[in-house]
Each structure stands twice: as C-alpha cells, then as structure tokens.
Amino acid sequence: MMKIGFFSKLSQVPVKTLRYYDEIGLLKPLKIDPFTGCRYYSVSQLSRLNRILALKDLSLSLDQIAHLLAEGLPVEQLRGMLRLKEIEIEEEMKVEQEKLARVAARLRQIEQENEMSNYDIVIKKVDAQEIASLREIIPAYPEQGQLWEELEGVLGEKKIKPIAPCFTLYHADEPEIDAEVCEPIAKNGTVLEHPRVKSRSLQGAEMATLIHHGPFATLSNAYEALLKWIEGNGYRINGPYREIYLQSPSESGNQQDHDVITEIQFPVEKI
Amino acid sequence: MMKIGFFSKLSQVPVKTLRYYDEIGLLKPLKIDPFTGCRYYSVSQLSRLNRILALKDLSLSLDQIAHLLAEGLPVEQLRGMLRLKEIEIEEEMKVEQEKLARVAARLRQIEQENEMSNYDIVIKKVDAQEIASLREIIPAYPEQGQLWEELEGVLGEKKIKPIAPCFTLYHADEPEIDAEVCEPIAKNGTVLEHPRVKSRSLQGAEMATLIHHGPFATLSNAYEALLKWIEGNGYRINGPYREIYLQSPSESGNQQDHDVITEIQFPVEKI
C-alpha cells in the first residue's frame, strides 16, 4: 500500500496521469482514505498499469483498453483489434509517405525557382452538379464566345438562373478541341427542351485544382504548373477537365485583366 | 462579393471551418455587414484559402501558416519549416514502423500461443538513483541472502532508510554470477564510510521491463519472455540488468509465494 507519489516513482508514470486514469476508471486505486481523499495503490496494481501501457503502446485508445480490460481481455477481441490496428497503421504510413513526398517536392521546387510558386495546388472533392450545356468541336479556345452567347440566350429565354460560376468542360484538346460550355443550374426534375442545349448532371469527383489570376493568355503557366504537379505527385487524370470562370473580364466594366480569376480542375485518381 | 455559403461551395470548405478561420484570424472576410453580421468574401480570397489548404496539407499547423502568411511568406522561413517538417515526418514514420512491428509481433505471439501472454513488456526511462550497495561474486542466485543481511545490517547501524524497493544488479551471469545488492537511498553528499558497503549513483537509463508475480523459482519464464521480446523488437542490452524486489516473500508473514512481485529491468538501446 503506497501513496500516489511512490506508485508514480515505481511505474514512472506521472502523478497527474495516474489521477486521470482514476478519473476515467481505467485504474482505480485499491482504496481511498475517506478523510484525506488520498489514493492508495498496491504493488500488484503495477501489472495492470503495465498492461495498460503495453496496449497503449500498440496505439489502442484508452477507451478501447478500458473495454478490453473490463471484459477480461478476450483473446478473440484483442486479435481483431490488433488486425484492424495493423491495417490502420499501414494506411497511416502510406499517408505519411505521400505527405513526405509532397514536402520534398515543394522543397525541390523552392530550391529550383528560389521563390514561391504563384500557384497553390489543392486536391478537393467536388460535388455532383446539375448543368445546362452546349457541346461542340471548336477550332481554337477563344472561339467559345458564340457558344456562350447561344447558351446564355437559351437560358435567359427560359428564365433559368445559373446557381454557380459557369465553366467549360474540355473533353479533348487533340486532334480537335472538344469543348462543352456549362452553366450550373438547380435540379428540379424538368428536362430542358432544346435541340442544342441539354441539361444533365455531372458526377462528383476528386479534383486537382488551382486558381489563376490574370488574363486568359497567361493561363498556360497555370496549366503547366498543374500538370507538372499531377505527374510529380503520383496522380493520373481520369476525365474531362474544367476551366471555371470565377470572375470573368466581362462581369464589370472597371475590371482590369489582372482581376480575372479562373480555376482549373483536373479530375484525378491516385496511381 | 458573396456570402459564406456560396464561398463555401466554391472552395468546398465547410461553413463552420470558414467561420473558425475568421475567428482565429487566418482568413478574415473582406467585409462584415455591421447590421446583420453577415460575412462577405470576394473571389480573390480563394487564392489565400487555397494557399492555406496547400500549406495545411504539408501538415503545418494553422498557427505556423498564420505566421507565414502574416510575414509575406518569406521563402527562407518556409524552406526552413519544410526541412524541419521533412525530418519530423521521417521520424514519425520510423515510429509508426516500429509500432507496426510491435503489433505484428504481438499478433504472431497470439497466434502461436492462442492466449494472452502473462507478461506485458514496457519500455520506460528510469531516473538516476543514489544507492548503497555490496558487490560480490556468488556461486548461485539464492546465495545473495548473506549479502542482503550484511547490507541491511550496515544501513541499520548507520540509521539510513531505503527510499525505494531494493534490487540486485547483475553485472554478469557467466562464467560466474557477479551480483550487486542495492538499496536506493537519499542523496545527501556524505560518503558511506565502510570497507565493503559503498554508496554511488546509478545513471538514468532506458529499460525494457516486466513484472512477475510468483516465487523466484518461476522467474526464468519472465526472463525468457523479456529476452525474446528484446531480441524480437530490435533492441540491444547495453548494461547490467536489475531484479527489483517490489514485494518480497519475507515482508509479511501471511504472504503466500504467489504474492511475491518482482520487476525485471534490462537497460536497452535501439539497434
């Protein structure tokens, strides 16, 4: 029978932690003096504490440990938990490794350019989205203008308001540019009756994205950076990419070209 | 200029998180309506948010990110941080890997024995310790009895009280047993004047430990388990080991043999 300080010295576990284990019911002292409130532990409780520490070391949570100990340490359950833990740790290591690769890649990039890249590439899931769109083969990227006018015309006529920034879906760049100009619309079951403008829904997807400030003519830098990143970080493009016109030059008269803001999204998957 | 919900949709960052970033000053909305309290964001703030997400992805803390952004993203500093991060992640991966090894080892052990081992091995740092001790070559382990009597006698004579459980330090088992019986004492500068009993201080060390319940005769199982663990988990013994008599058979008359509690500690280092 000893007080908490001595027990702490024997076990090399801080007093605070022992009190915490008492509080959550993981390791109750053998007895508590009802007058002083002092906790008294016995030497034999060291084994339980050691068992707790050993399980904790296998990165089980205190909660799990408490359950295991409460149920008399059923081998079956422990085995199951450890199997899960094994998978979990492997998973985590994979994540860490990828993170390490990204850090290393960024470092290399800094060393090379000796300045911050202007682009911050982010992976994000984008939701499924209902769109009204018009798809056509065009000879050059700026030729979309007419498509946009046609699309806006039809939507205006039908009094349909876009609910998010418009974008172009590029299904192919070579040998010809296969572009689909899109306006996100609310989903309400009705089908758009029109020979050229159709409504459909896009699936959600994981996207590698970046945001570009400046005129369309400088977009190629952004594409270069993004494609390089995708290749360098072990992803593969698996669908048509999007060019989202967050702030287009025409939106307000006093906007300079460098206020044009465009987001590029490539749907990707891990190799 | 848009409200928080739209900004959240564009960035795919939850509204709650955006409010949180506002609260900690990481990403303040461009303006707040003084009457409704509504937050208004501009499209161009998406880049800052993206930058935040990109840095977060490199597992910098929000605090670090806030500092970096506040100081105009100095390349030097970022480089330093990333280098540190790199080392940190590598460190973490090593830890994970060892944990994985331990989990796997435990699983193998369970498969083999199909029951929980009675021993829970724990690595812990033990503190430096002042001791009074008596060292001698003995023909067999139980022959320590006389040494203990002699040590206790001297300490009793000098009115020195041990401050922790006594233990034996084994410097060698072969070809002869080189044992040192020890009593932890308080450090107070004075030297113990005695021809055979000396005081000295033991350094702190990292120890692989387990706790054994039962008579000394069954200690060999504990040693076997501990040595197997040390070998199987990539450690190496680097000093004399200790046998700590937490609860000795002589301590109280009514104690049965199975109430004897002994801790074994091997000083180890990672290979």
Added chain:
DNA sequence: CCTTGACTCTCCACTTACTGGAGGCTGTAT
C-alpha cells in the same frame, strides 16, 4: 513554537482543428 518544504487533494483552464446543436434573426417562396 513557528516556519518551511514535501506531498496530497480538488477544481479549472488549456492544448488542435474543428464539429454539432440550440436558439434567434431575416428574407424569400408558396
């Protein structure tokens, strides 16, 4: 005999990066 130091206790706040909910406001659509 008084003070100091060593232990002990309880209770509270703080850590990270959010997440969930309650309760209340306004503006729009039915």
Added chain:
DNA sequence: ATACAGCCTCCAGTAAGTGGAGAGTCAAGG
C-alpha cells in the same frame, strides 16, 4: 400566413493529458 433556407452567436465536446491555483496535512529544522 407560414415554411424554408441561410445567416448569426454562443456553448459543449473531442483525446489524453498538462499546468497552475488554492487548500489541507505532516515532519523536520531553527
């Protein structure tokens, strides 16, 4: 008129402790 969506603030909770304040008890030292 009412339902709803969207916005607001404030509060609580997460895991596993850590740190500190303030109070009580005990023994040793001056």
